[in-house]
Amino acid sequence: MSTTGAPSTPAGLIARIVPENLSAREDSALSRRIEACRAEGRPALVGYLPAGYPTVEESVAAAVALGRNGADVIEIGIPYSDPVMDGPVIQAATTESLANGFHVSDVFTVVRAVAEQTDAVPVVMTYWNPVLQTGVDEFARRLSAAGGAGIITPDLIPDEAGEWFAASEEHGLDRIFLVAPSTTRERMDMTVHAASGFLYAVSVMGVTGARDRVSSAAEDVVARARAAGAQRVCVGLGVSTREHVLEIGRYADGVIVGTALVRALGEGGPEAVGRLTAQLAGRE
Numbered sequence: 634m635s636t637t638g639a640p641s642t643p644a645g646l647i648a649r650i651v652p653e654n655l656s657a658r659e660d661s662a663l664s665r666r667i668e669a670c671r672a673e674g675r676p677a678l679v680g681y682l683p684a685g686y687p688t689v690e691e692s693v694a695a696a697v698a699l700g701r702n703g704a705d706v707i708e709i710g711i712p713y714s715d716p717v718m719d720g721p722v723i724q725a726a727t728t729e730s731l732a733n734g735f736h737v738s739d740v741f742t743v744v745r746a747v748a749e750q751t752d753a754v755p756v757v758m759t760y761w762n763p764v765l766q767t768g769v770d771e772f773a774r775r776l777s778a779a780g781g782a783g784i785i786t787p788d789l790i791p792d793e794a795g796e797w798f799a800a801s802e803e804h805g806l807d808r809i810f811l812v813a814p815s816t817t818r819e820r821m822d823m824t825v826h827a828a829s830g831f832l833y834a835v836s837v838m839g840v841t842g843a844r845d846r847v848s849s850a851a852e853d854v855v856a857r858a859r860a861a862g863a864q865r866v867c868v869g870l871g872v873s874t875r876e877h878v879l880e881i882g883r884y885a886d887g888v889i890v891g892t893a894l895v896r897a898l899g900e901g902g903p904e905a906v907g908r909l910t911a912q913l914a915g916r917e
Contacts, residue, residue, distance in 0.1 A: 646819065650791050651826045652798055659864070663782040663807045663830035666705050666754045667865045667886050676882035678914050679867055681708040681758060681891035682898065682906070684743045685735030686726040693746045695898050698907035700751025703914025706887065707751075708785060709743045711759035722892045726899060737763045741779040748780025756809065756830075758785040764797075773800035783807025783830050791827035798827075809833055812858055814850040821861045831865040831887060832858050836872075852884050878913055 658664060670677040680699045684692050699707055712727035712735050740757055747755040757776060764772045764784070776784070783806045789797065791810065801808050807830030812821055814835070825832060836851035851868050858866045868881045869889030878888045890913055897905040911917045 647823050647826050650823060655798055655827070656802060656829065657864075658805075658807055658829040661782060661805070661807050661830060663706065663754050663756065664865065667831055667867075670705055671886060676878065676885055677705040677867065677887035678703055678878065678910075679706040679708060679869070679887050679889040680704040680894050680910060680913075681710055681869075681889065682894055683710040683712050683723065683727050683730055684740040685712055685730035685733065686895070686898065687729055688733055689735065689739045689742060691898075691903065692730075693743050694903040695906045696743055696747050696755075697750045698903045699894065699910050700747055700753035702907040702910035703916050704751075704753050704910055707747050707753045707755050708758040708889070708891070709740055709747070709755060711737060711740050711757060711763050713760045713763065720892060722896050722899075726895050737767055738775075741775050741781075744776065744781045745779040754782050755780060756783045756785060756807070757781055758787070761786055761789045769796040770800045770803065773797075773804040773806055777804040777806055781806070783809055785809040785811075785833055787811050787833075791823050794827065801829075807831075811835055812854060814854055816854070816857075818857075818861075821857055825858060825861040825863045828863070831867045832863045833889070834858060834866050834868045834885070836868050836870050836881075851881060855885050875913055875915060878915075 667677045682692060682695050682699060686692050696707055696709060712730040714731060744755045744757065747753055797808065808828055809830050810824045810828045811833045812824055834851065834854045855866045855868065865886045867887030867889050868885045872881065872888055872890045873893035881888045894906055894909060897909045
């Protein structure tokens with residue numbers, strides 16, 4: 634018997650946590666871009682780079698190179714001092730960025746450059762504390778003004794996203810939540826209802842990092858997300874080659890590449906990012 638006043642079904646739980654009038658934002662720039670890629674018979678290529686690595690100026694150049702060489706969506710990461718999801722390559726890059734004086738406000742400079750100088754759709758990927766420190770509504774306002782389309786929030790769950798729901802509605806931003814092989818059915822249903830733009834499916838348990846092969850769990854996570862009603866699902870963690878892009882593209886709407894691009898930036902600068910992006914996009 635359920636406790637009085639508590640929801641007794643998954644639908645009741647969703648109704649309590651996710652506002653009834655929350656927009657699915659089916660016509661957002663992010664949704665339209667992924668749908669356009671689907672119409673072309675290919676997955677969207679989503680590339681991640683940290684803002685400020687190794688400097689703000691170089692991170693702008695790298696992000697623009699990413700957008701001009703085949704990336705459809707660009708995740709601009711906010712360096713964070715206590716990353717729980719980042720592997721060693723991205724941790725080293727964000728540590729260097731912070732040591733070189735990165736400020737959270739610099740992320741809007743990078744986003745604006747992507748929006749103004751490329752056709753890619755820019756989003757921010759960040760742990761939630763920097764958004765809280767800025768102020769959720771203020772961060773959303775500045776991101777929207779810079780041309781950003783939404784935020785990927787790896788450590789924010791719908792249960793704790795009340796302020797973000799309100800700010801995303803006010804400023805027209807997409808809410809990109811994560812699901813993983815360990816996500817329960819009830820949690821999957823709730824996250825799908827709360828998300829917009831796309832759902833970020835983590836293909837492996839653990840931290841980020843390029844791998845030789847894509848986890849077999851990735852396809853199952855996507856199938857479960859679709860069964861819960863997700864319209865667009867992109868897969869990340871472990872993607873590093875054109876072969877991975879093609880493999881994941883059989884069942885997912887987008888393929889997310891991070892570590893391989895960050896490593897390319899560290900070893901060869903923005904030009905290397907452009908070359909790798911072109912390879913991943915099948916342009917070379």
